[in-house]
Amino acid sequence: MKEDYYDILGIDKNATAAEIKKAYRKKALEHHPDKNPGNPKAEEIFKKSAEAYEVLSNADKKARYDQYGHAAFESGGGFGGGGMNMDDIFSQFGDIFGGAFGGGGCGGGGQRRVKGSNLRIRVKLTLEEVAHGVEKKVKVRRKIQAAGVTYKTCATCGGRGQVTKITNTILGRMQTAAVCNACSGSGQIIDKRPSDADGQGLKIAEETVSIKIPAGVEEGMQLKVPGKGNEAPGNGISGDLLVAIETLDHDTLKREGDNLHYDLYISFSEAVLGTSKEIDAVSGKVRIKLESGIQSGKILRLRGKGISSINGYGSGDLLVHVNVWTPKELNREQKEFFERMSGNENFEPKPEKSDKSFFEKVKDMFS
Secondary structure: OOOOHHHHHOOOOOOOHHHHHHHHHHHHHHOOOOOOOOOHHHHHHHHHHHHHHHHHOOHHHHHHHHHHHHHHHOOOOOOOOOOOOHHHHHHHHHHHHOOOOOOOOOOOOOOOOOEOOOEEEEEEEOHHHHHHOEEEEEEEEEEEEOOOOEEEEOOOOOOOOEEEEEEEEOOEEEEEEEEOOOOOOOOEEEEEOOOOOOOOOEEEEEEEEEEEEOOOOOOOOEEEEOOOOOOOOOOOEOOOEEEEEEEOOOOOEEEEOOEEEEEEEEEHHHHHHOEEEEEEEOOEEEEEEEOOOOOOOOEEEEOOOOOEOOOOOOEOOEEEEEEEEOOOOOOHHHHHHHHHHOOOHHHOOOOOOOOOOHHHHHHHHOO
């Protein structure tokens, strides 16, 4: 079972943004690879701490994690279940380490690997696609390195990606490190640039990207396809493709969590005599039997006919709400029949103890 992000950083759920950052910095500095060479356990803790901080330091991701736990990111919403590699950590959180390790985030060589910018798209899904999961192929226009572009070592920082500055203070000589403005921290600048490339040696290209969307996603969830954002110049790493989920309304089914609701209307005679009806479900048509004497407001529960849980805990149910349709107009013969029946005891309401009230039915729906 995946370890809780709050436990990893040693904080509680009410921790402030400053406390989260402080806790992460303490963990990261303690288990930094430069401080623990050849120690795989320290490296693993370092990665886990970075993963926890990436989620908890982001207000939106933190809210989703607090509500859904790790399931909110199992399909790429955070780390795709695979954690971060060292390049991700150093490129995204180098400022956390400051100059404690000669520039923090160099992977041993002092050079900061620049990450390309992320791209964002929206994908619309039908209820059937949400229920079963789907693989979508989308066309994405992203920046890639142009053919023929070459780079050379940045003369300003000597390829380190950072420049150091020594300042005399009342506490003595202080050394600080900052990202090199000449190369934006990549340690390289363009040597030769083809005509179709921009100032960073990149060009726009269209690419078809395959996105695997798991069953049970909800409106507003965000998935991540690693490395399918814009490329970075030189030896940088590609950004990510962030996929926002949008769900389309179904004609007859309404979603509530993992459950689905269906309004079934039947005639008065069908309610009296009983009948069978074919209704919509996400897996296709389903035929159900209605017993004679069924009451309006009855809720039939079809187990497992709802939406697959994104947590992998089975599927929700399909709740069929039975509504008896009362005719608004009657012909003379029909009206005379019901007038004769108005005093008949069979037509007098006689609710039984097993006939639940409206509030009991609502309670059962959420139990």
